[in-house]
Amino acid sequence: MLTKKLLPVQSFLFLVSRRLGHLARQQYDVIVVGGGHAGTEAAAAAARVGAKTLLVTQKIHTIGALSCNPSLGGVGKGHLVREIDALDGLCGRAGDRAGIHFSILNRRKGPAVWGPRAQLDRQRYREFIQSELLSTPRLTVLEGSVEELHITEPNPEEPGHHRVTGICLAGGGCPISASSVVLTTGTFLSGSLFMGQTTSPGGRIGDAPSSAGLSQTLRERLGLRIGRLRTGTPPRIVKESVDFPLAQPHPPDSHPTPFSFMNTHTHCKPEEQLPCYLTYTTPGVEKVVRETLHLNCHIQQDSKGPRYCPSIESRVMRFPGRSHQVWLEPEGVTSDLLYPQGLSMTMPPDVQLRLIREIPALHRAEIHTPGYGVQYDFVCPTQLSPTLQVKSTQGLFLAGQINGTTGYEEAAAQGLWAGVNAARWALSMPLVALSRTESYIGVLIDDLVSRGVTEPYRMFTSRAEFRTSLRPDNADLRLTMKGFEVGCVSSVRYQQAMRVKNSLQDAMAALEALALSTASCRKKLPDICVSENKNGILTGMELLQYKDMSFEMLASVFPEYLSSYMEFSQRLKIEAVYKPHCDLNKKEIERIQKEENMSLPQDIDYLSLPVSLSQEVREILDRVRPSTLGSATRLEGITPAAVVSLFNYVQVAGRKKRVTHRNQQDQKEERGEELRERNASLPQ
Structure with missing residues (x-):
């Protein structure tokens, strides 16, 4: 484990050794572009499979950075972290090393939908990821920006299929060749930053966007359909300026539950964990938002933002008059900053301060760094195969927010599996896919490639029809053996899982x-x-x-x-x-599979369906009004679990309707019999 004292020296050696390695070899099996959560998992996985791998990132010291919230896991997301760990990924062990507040969410329900979650120390998390990459055999890291992809023309024997052969870095230099490339550009693909009415190029505050040539290659050379999405981050608040007695303290679990199956305990001792605090927005917050909408160009854009992690502006506009939760989360053991979860905003800095101080616990708060919005390009994921390879381009794999997802966990899950397949492609091994019947990663990828996205995709347990068997506790039994077979799991972990x-x-x-x-x-x-x-x-x-x-x-x-x-x-x-x-x-x-052709009544009042269906699902069904159950399953946003509920509802409603019809028929027959008897008794 790297210590804080050794980190600067190690980082320097890390940089020098990796650059020398690059100068010595310009040919790799796999090149991974981007050093975020998807990129680090992809690079490490490809190297574990046995491929000579190059990770190209704009800044080596930001590898493993938590760009937005300092947390990992949660409901649905915690399942992904456990599955990534079962496949020998990095983020679970990193979370155990950097966690400062561990809790299991959703405990009021069954263990199948529990959500392992941890607040993280940003510095510790970054140190762990960087040290792991440094010690990974066959992995080289290079600081640079990718200008474009090297693509061959379609093979006459396979019309319509390009093939990737490497990359070209910005600033010139020799091309770097590879059999496969994994793009994990995050929010950097033609990224733009928004704060108030100010717009600037970038994928993260302080970092430039990826080269325009890369987006142009995807759009024009490969003919891929490109969309535009947006996200945002809240301002960081100085901890000493917060009035904590006016917020509700939420302590961590007394016995921290680790993410990794290889750990019996977390790095953070129970008594060393830090609390989080809960507070709420006020009518004053809504007033500030409404008065300053004309100063906020990000919220007025056409690009779609995340439905399940919206900005405070979006919440106010969608749910007027409501009070919204704000979680005050620590950013680290030694950090003097707090992350206000629930207050993502893109208004001008002075307005952000006005809004923050409308919350009682933050009435004296000081902002260290203002919040801002990001807009970026993404590739419509229906153009990918279940292996995350672009259908029209051999050897090109995409993972993370470039596929329309949001969140560290979703990105890391895609990155790991894209890295596995990129390595197998380069080593002339058959590609592999994960079924939605065996993993949440399979659910995630299947949803993306079969349904696509119109807004940033987030994982929920409701998306998995087999969630009673896809539990956080058994991810090792479901995936570690398969991971060993495909080459990404070490023998040590395999032997432990078999035991x-x-x-x-x-x-x-x-x-x-x-x-x-x-x-x-x-x-x-x-x-x-x-x-x-x-x-x-x-x-x-x-x-x-x-x-x-x-x-x-x-x-x-x-x-x-x-x-x-x-x-x-x-x-x-x-x-x-x-x-x-x-x-x-x-x-x-x-x-359900047998009843796919079952007709759905056209007079169903979808908005009044049982509470087992979410409001989002009801709205989609009411708008489209599918004719059969099978057509309902193919609607974007309709989860398999929702289809089960719809199927059961229609069956029950059909039985009730048949019973009612029989009763009405019986009543008609009784009335007819009475009428015949009355007529027979009349004088002829």
Whole structure:
């Protein structure tokens, strides 16, 4: 692990060694463009697979920088971090090293949708990522800006397919050749920064955008459809200027849960964690926003911003009269700054200060760095294959915000898989895809390449139809073995995952072998309210499905069978609880596939559908009004889980309608019979 004292020296050696390596070799297997979350994961993954890899980034000292919020994970996003780690990626271990506030979100619901999350120390995170890249064999890092891609004309035998052969750096110099290239340009592709009515080129404050030639190559030479998206960041607030007693403190979990399957604990001790604080916007905030909209050119642009992490201006305009949450999050152990999550804004700096001070806890706040907006080009991701290779260009892979996503976790997940496939392409190995039935990464990629995006894509658990089996706790069982097969997982991690897999299988076999009568259960486990079983017999797995039953309790009754598996007590409990749900979930999906041609009634009031469907899904269905269930599944924004809910609703509504129709028919027949009897009784 790099220490703070050694970091400057190591960084210098890092730069010198990597530049010398570049001068010695101008031919690589894989070139990765961009040193953000997607780029670092792509470069490290490609090198692990065995490819000679070059990472090109504008500034080496910003590799691993947390450009926006100082946090990792969350609901849906935490699943991605665990899966990246299961595939031997970097960000999970980096989060464990840099975390200063660990918590599991969504605990009120089941473990399948828990969201592992951590506030991060920006400096520690960057140091860890840079030290990992420095120690990665076959990986060279070069500081520079890519001017354009080298592309061959389509092969006559394969019309319509270009092939990438390398890159050309800005400022001249010899071309650098490679068999495959991964573009992870983030917000830098033709990026523009906005603050008030001021606009300047850039992908991040203090950093220039990528070369215009790169965007031009994608648009004109390769004929790719390019769109425009926007995002933003809040101002950074001086910690000493905040009135914390006027905000609600939120402590971290007393026992931090690490992201990485290779870690049993986090670097940060429980007593060293820092709290976050919650406060709310006021009517004064809305007043400032409305009075200054004419000074805010970013919010008036046509480009789409993130729906689920909008600016405060967008929130005020969309939800007038509401109070909005603002989380005050620490930026590091020694940092004197706070990150106000929920206050992304692009108004002039003096207006930002006015707005901030309308919040009671921030009434004396001082701004260290103003917030700003970013607009950038992205490639419509339906032009990619499930391997993240551009369909029309062999050897060219895209990952991260260039594919229309938002968030560190989504970018890192794409980067890792693009790096794996770029390396396999360069080494003449078959490309591989992840199914949405086996991972959230598969869900993410499938959503992008099959549905595309009209706004920045963010991962949610509701997007996965198999979420009861795609849990954070079992990502290693689902992916580590596959990662070892494709070459991106080390033998050390593979052996650890196999040990866990075999131990869990043995433990579950032992639980299934335990067969107790209901009477015996009540006698041995008097604190558990055991219900009658149709067979009168309960297995250990069935007993673990009871809410108040823990593996520890069961092991205390049967130590000779279960005591050796105490290490996996929580995982076994979760496996037992979700077993029937997983079986039911799979049957529902199979039913959906068979009923794809089922007609949807055209008089459905979609806006009044059950609460199991989000407002976004209802609005899409109401606007498009699909004719069949199959056509509903192909609508952008309609998740597989939403299709399941829609299917069940239509089936129930159809049954009710049939029952009502039969009742009406019965009533008509009864009235007709009464009329016939009355007519028969009349004098003839």
